[in-house]
Structure formats: C-alpha cells, structure tokens
Amino acid sequence: xxxxxxxxxxxxxxxxASGRPPREHDAPVNPxxxxxxxxxxxxxxxxxxRIYGRMSxxxxxxxxxxxxxxxxxxxxxxxxxxxxxxxxxxLSLVPTGGVVVMPxxxxxxxxxxxxxxxxxxxxxxxxxxxxxxxxxLATLDTADLLWLESPTNPMLEVADLRTLxxxxxxxxxxxxxxxxxxxxxxxxxxxxxADVVLHSVTKYLAGHSDVVLGxxxxxxxxxxxxxxxHRTLHGAIAGPFEVWLALRGLRTLALRVERSQANxxxxxDKLAQHPALTRVRFPGLATDPxxxxxxxxxxxxxxxxxxxxxxxxxxxxLVAAVRLxxxxxxxxxxxxxxxxxxxxxxxPATVPEALVRLSVGIENPEDLWADLEQALAPLxxxxxxxx
Ligand SMILES: Cc1ncc(COP(=O)(O)O)c(C=O)c1O
Numbered sequence: 001x002x003x004x005x006x007x008x009x010x011x012x013x014x015x016x017a018s019g020r021p022p023r024e025h026d027a028p029v030n031p032x033x034x035x036x037x038x039x040x041x042x043x044x045x046x047x048x049x050r051i052y053g054r055m056s057x058x059x060x061x062x063x064x065x066x067x068x069x070x071x072x073x074x075x076x077x078x079x080x081x082x083x084x085x086x087x088x089x090x091l092s093l094v095p096t097g098g099v100v101v102m103p104x105x106x107x108x109x110x111x112x113x114x115x116x117x118x119x120x121x122x123x124x125x126x127x128x129x130x131x132x133x134x135x136x137l138a139t140l141d142t143a144d145l146l147w148l149e150s151p152t153n154p155m156l157e158v159a160d161l162r163t164l165x166x167x168x169x170x171x172x173x174x175x176x177x178x179x180x181x182x183x184x185x186x187x188x189x190x191x192x193x194a195d196v197v198l199h200s201v202t203k204y205l206a207g208h209s210d211v212v213l214g215x216x217x218x219x220x221x222x223x224x225x226x227x228x229x230h231r232t233l234h235g236a237i238a239g240p241f242e243v244w245l246a247l248r249g250l251r252t253l254a255l256r257v258e259r260s261q262a263n264x265x266x267x268x269d270k271l272a273q274h275p276a277l278t279r280v281r282f283p284g285l286a287t288d289p290x291x292x293x294x295x296x297x298x299x300x301x302x303x304x305x306x307x308x309x310x311x312x313x314x315x316x317x318l319v320a321a322v323r324l325x326x327x328x329x330x331x332x333x334x335x336x337x338x339x340x341x342x343x344x345x346x347x348p349a350t351v352p353e354a355l356v357r358l359s360v361g362i363e364n365p366e367d368l369w370a371d372l373e374q375a376l377a378p379l380x381x382x383x384x385x386x387x
Pocket of ligand 1: 082083084085107109110149153178181200201202212213214
C-alpha cells in the first residue's frame with residue numbers, strides 16, 4: 001500500500017508504487033500469486049470475508065487497488081475474467097425494462113452483448129452518434145444507462161465526455177465509460193462524474209498481449225456492491241496468474257503509453273500524406289473532426305489509427321504485405337498490430353469495408369513506417385499491386 005498523505009502522487013508514479021506489499025522486514029517487494037480455491041475459516045465468523053476463490057483472491061487486491069487509484073476512484077476496482085465479463089456486469093446495473101443508450105460505433109463485442117440482451121427483452125437499446133452531442137442529449141430524458149466509448153473503436157469518433165456525463169448525471173442516468181483506448185493516464189472519466197469506468201485489461205493495462213482480463217472502477221459503494229455481487233454470482237472471475245501478469249504489465253504503463261502515443265503521432269502524420277489512403281482517422285491530426293475535443297479533454301491522442309484504403313482488396317493486400325506489423329486482432333500491446341476490422345463478423349456495417357485499424361506499439365517508429373511504406377507502395381494509384 002502506498003500512503004503519501006502530504007503529497008498526491010502522479011499517475012506515472014502510481015503505476016509503479018501502488019499495490020505493493022506492506023513495508024516489513026523480509027517482505028517481498030512484489031505481491032505473491034496465491035493459488036488457492038478456498039481459505040481458512042475465520043475463528044470469528046464476523047471477521048474475514050475471503051471464504052472461497054470465486055468471492056476473492058489475495059492476488060486480485062493489489063491490482064484492484066492500483067487501478068482504483070489510477071482512475072481516481074474512492075474504492076478499489078474490480079477485476080473480471082475479461083473486458084466483456086466486466087461489460088456484462090456493468091449492463092446488469094440497468095433495471096429490467098429500462099433504456100440503454102449506446103454509441104452506434106463501439107467495441108463490437110459490447111455492441112453484440114447489448115443487442116443480445118435487448119433481443120431477450122432485458123432492456124431497450126437506443127444507438128447514437130457519440131460525436132453528435134445534441135443527438136445524445138436528446139435521448140437522456142428516457143434513458144437509464146448511458147454507455148460511452150471515446151474515441152470509438154474503430155472509427156475514432158470523439159465524444160464531448162464532460163458535457164455528456166454532466167447532462168446524464170443531471171438527468172439521473174447511470175454513466176458507464178469504456179476507457180480501454182485511453183487508459184487512466186489519458187482520461188479519468190470518474191473525474192467528469194461517470195459512475196463506472198470499464199477496461200479491457202487485455203489491452204494497454206496488461207500491455208503484452210498475454211492475458212485476457214477486464215475491470216470496473218467506481219467510487220459509489222452501492223454500485224460496487226452490485227457489481228461485486230454480479231461477479232460472484234455469475235462467476236466471471238480472473239485467474240490469479242493473469243492478474244499478477246496484469247499488475248506486472250501495469251508497472252510500465254506510463255512508459256508504454258508515452259512511447260506508443262508518440263509513435264502514433266509520428267505515423268499518422270506520414271500516413272495522412274500517403275496517396276494510397278483515402279482517409280486517416282486519428283484524433284491527434286489537426287484535421288481530424290475530433291481533434292479539438294480530444295485536445296481539450298484528453299491527456300493525449302491514443303495509439304490507435306484507422307486508415308481507409310481504396311477497397312477491400314487494397315486493405316487485405318496491406319495486411320498481407322507487412323512484415324513487422326502483426327496481422328492480428330486486439331490492441332494495446334507492446335507490438336504493433338494491424339487488422340481490417342470488417343473481417344470480424346460483429347463489426348457494424350457502417351464501419352467502412354476498407355478500414356484497417358492500426359494498434360501502434362512501442363517499436364522504433366522508423367521501422368514501423370518503413371514496413372508500412374513498403375506494404376503501401378504497390379497500392380499507390382498507378383502502383384503495381386499484382387506482385
Ligand atoms: C474498447 C474495448 N472494450 C472492451 C473490449 C472487450 O475486452 P475483452 O476482449 O478483454 O473481453 C475490447 C476488446 O477488444 C475493446 O477493444
């Protein structure tokens with residue numbers, strides 16, 4: 001535990017210092033992995049709440065403490081078996097028969113999960129363009145839960161988080177923000193008044209593409225109790241080893257995000273001038289429709305770039321031709337990944353077929369550019385794409 005009552009620690013210190021074992025002689029500096037499905041009964045049943053491994057595990061605690069602190073939550077976060085497991089718990093906050101407002105573009109799994117719940121009659125679903133503030137505001141009168149993701153996956157639309165969250169709270173609407181793309185280093189939605197922050201820990205927080213995990217953070221004790229109850233009863237719990245890896249990954253989050261964001265800015269500028277591309281979506285570009293909002297509300301522009309090529313064949317050819325970039329889904333790892341998103345069956349039809357999402361990693365930016373450049377060269381108008 002890190003207590004520095006006289007001085008508020010910066011985010012890039014919290015990632016390193018939080019979630020450490022107590023400073024005792026011979027104590028380890030890193031928390032151990034506890035592999036136990038059950039725990040000794042307390043002598044006094046009023047004390048001790050570990051009980052059983054679906055309810056808690058000591059390996060979860062330091063990660064939950066660190067993420068809670070990073071998000072500025074008054075309470076420790078809750079870790080789940082996946083981002084989507086966390087999303088299911090967050091959606092359980094909606095009363096049956098209620099109304100959920102969701103972005104038309106967002107992580108496809110979250111969209112499909114909400115569609116599925118709506119189809120079963122759990123709640124009604126209203127889809128909005130989150131970049132269109134008036135459109136979102138117009139839905140709030142009848143909404144129970146507003147789901148936000150910004151920048152959206154993979155369209156990179158930027159929402160006016162500050163305005164939307166304030167209006168939703170004033171209307172008594174519960175706000176859940178998927179903060180996966182930003183990380184708490186770039187945005188702290190609880191500071192804007194959001195009720196719950198969601199992470200696919202699989203991505204930047206763990207950062208090495210070696211675990212699947214999710215998490216929720218909240219400052220509201222009653223909401224946390226409901227989310228914890230959902231986790232315990234539905235059983236979407238994390239394995240201790242995965243959570244230990246996530247905390248290990250979190251230690252370098254600030255360095256990784258700094259580097260991948262710098263790489264993304266560098267690459268986006270170059271891509272914006274490339275004749276083989278019809279559009280580059282990246283909030284860091286001054287010409288991007290979300291640029292000003294992102295500059296005003298976020299502490300960085302993220303490390304995801306979406307590019308559009310002439311057609312599907314060109315998109316597929318680019319993914320097939322890269323040598324350093326890895327053709328794989330997912331994002332937020334140290335390695336750069338490339339994917340034509342519409343290959344995924346759940347992706348909305350309004351995502352262009354020829355959109356290719358780049359998850360920029362921490363490699364040398366010149367190497368990343370050289371690889372893209374050689375793969376894009378035959379796709380230039382008049383280029384030889386038959387090789
Ligand atoms: C923005 C976003 N939210 C949530 C998820 C779901 O997380 P997981 O794959 O860990 O279940 C993803 C996964 O790609 C994502 O990109």
